[in-house]
Every structure is written in C-alpha cells, then in structure tokens.
Amino acid sequence: MNLFLTLAFLFFIGSVFGWVLELFFRRFISSANPERKWINPGFCTGPYVPLYGMGLCILFLIASLENTTWINDPFWEKMALFLFMAVCMTAIEYIAGILSIKVAHVRLWDYSDQWGNIQGIICPVFSLAWAVLGAAYYFLIHPHILGALRWLANNLAFSFVIGMFYGVFIIDLCHSLQLMARLKKFADENDVVIKYENLKAHLRSIQDREAQKHHFFRPFQSEKPLAERLRDARENARELVFSAKKK
Numbered sequence: 001m002n003l004f005l006t007l008a009f010l011f012f013i014g015s016v017f018g019w020v021l022e023l024f025f026r027r028f029i030s031s032a033n034p035e036r037k038w039i040n041p042g043f044c045t046g047p048y049v050p051l052y053g054m055g056l057c058i059l060f061l062i063a064s065l066e067n068t069t070w071i072n073d074p075f076w077e078k079m080a081l082f083l084f085m086a087v088c089m090t091a092i093e094y095i096a097g098i099l100s101i102k103v104a105h106v107r108l109w110d111y112s113d114q115w116g117n118i119q120g121i122i123c124p125v126f127s128l129a130w131a132v133l134g135a136a137y138y139f140l141i142h143p144h145i146l147g148a149l150r151w152l153a154n155n156l157a158f159s160f161v162i163g164m165f166y167g168v169f170i171i172d173l174c175h176s177l178q179l180m181a182r183l184k185k186f187a188d189e190n191d192v193v194i195k196y197e198n199l200k201a202h203l204r205s206i207q208d209r210e211a212q213k214h215h216f217f218r219p220f221q222s223e224k225p226l227a228e229r230l231r232d233a234r235e236n237a238r239e240l241v242f243s244a245k246k247k
Helices: 003-028 050-063 074-104 124-154 156-190 196-209 226-236
Strands: 192-195 242-244
Touching: 003 050, 003 124, 003 156, 050 074, 050 124, 074 124, 074 156, 124 156, 156 192, 156 226, 192 196, 196 226
Parallel strands: none
Antiparallel strands: 192 242
16 A cells, blocks of 8 residues: 555544543543543644654554564564664654744653653653553554455555544644644743643643633633733743743
8 A cells, every 4th residue: 555645644642542541641640630530632633643643653663663673583573673663752842842842832742750751752661651552552553453454455446544643733733833833822922832732731620710612622712812821921920830941
C-alpha cells in the first residue's frame, strides 16, 4: 500500500488513541490536575493528540527496520530497536516542547519536578517510559497494525473517513493556533511562560466554583473573556499557571 496513505492512517489512529491515553493520565496521575477532574488533554480542541500520531508513525517505521541491522543476536537487536525508539520519541518530545516554549511561550507539559530533567521538557523517567511503550508497541500492537493495514488495503473506501478526519483536524489546528496567538500575546506582555495544562485545570476549578458550565472540548470557553481569566490567574495562581521567561 502507498506509504503516504499508510502514514496518514497511522497518524489518525495514533492521535486518537494517544488522546485516550493522555485523558486517563491527566485524570489519575498528572500533578497538573490535583483535583482529579476530567480535562481535555493536548493542544487541539478535538479528541486527538498529534504528537502521538507522529510517534506511532515513527514506531512503525522503526519496527519495520527489524532484521536489517548489523546485530546478529535477536535479543540485542530488539534491545537496540527499543533504545532507538526511546531516543526518537524523546527527540520528538523535546523538539515539540522547545518550539512551544520558544515560539508560543506556552509550556504544554512540565517535567521540572522529575530527576534529571532537561528544561522541564524531557527526563529519564519518561524516556524510559517511551522505551517500555516501544516494547509494548512492538509485541502487542505492531502485529495488529499490520493487520489493520492489510484490512485498509482491501477496504480503501475507509480512506474517506481518514480524509474527513484531516479536514476536521486542519480546521481545529487553525483554531488552536489562533488561541496560541492570544496566549502568546499575554505571555509577551507579562514576560512569562504559560503552563498550558495548569491553566486549563485552573479555569476548570474557577468554573466549578462559580457554578458555570464547563466545556470539555473547549476548556477556554467562559462567560468572561480569556484575557480577564488570564489576569485573574496572574493575580491568584501565578506560581501554578506561570513561570518566568528564560532570557
């Protein structure tokens, strides 16, 4: 099957299932959500996280390299494969994180409390988690991905659904970039970096306290303008929501 269609399908699957994974992580584990509320994870409005879609494409391509390395021992070949997966995923995470901070002045996630972290963007614990997820992908998911690709090759009409996904995704991306521009403007004016997930959790707590309707897929939707909510966060939850901009 065409490589472009294969990667488009994998990005679609990875983005959606990655959103589900992050949804439960934010609900039950993340320190950015101490009240354990259901919060729409990620940068976009809809139920998808593009970073995971890109990650699944990378994992698929790396897994396809099996039996093409110079390592003859099957065990060490797989270890090298999982290590390479962890390195690639960590690199993607770092690039996405540093761009969001340097360009938009928004921190999409924060590992500052983790040992050995680099700029709060990557850390050994989550790099190890990527290696474990890479192994889980190889043994548990990759065979099903190959089966799904064979099914897609025989049911190309499903490409219409993939096309619809990308249509919605592009519109959503444009909307999310507009939101990022508004956050960046506030961050520039106040010389701060905005902690994105902490801000969403803060807005959710305010909405609950003021008995306002919470928009799960539009966490920044409020009866008050976003700029006013940001000023309130600056006055009442500065350390939680903002960090100093590094020169």
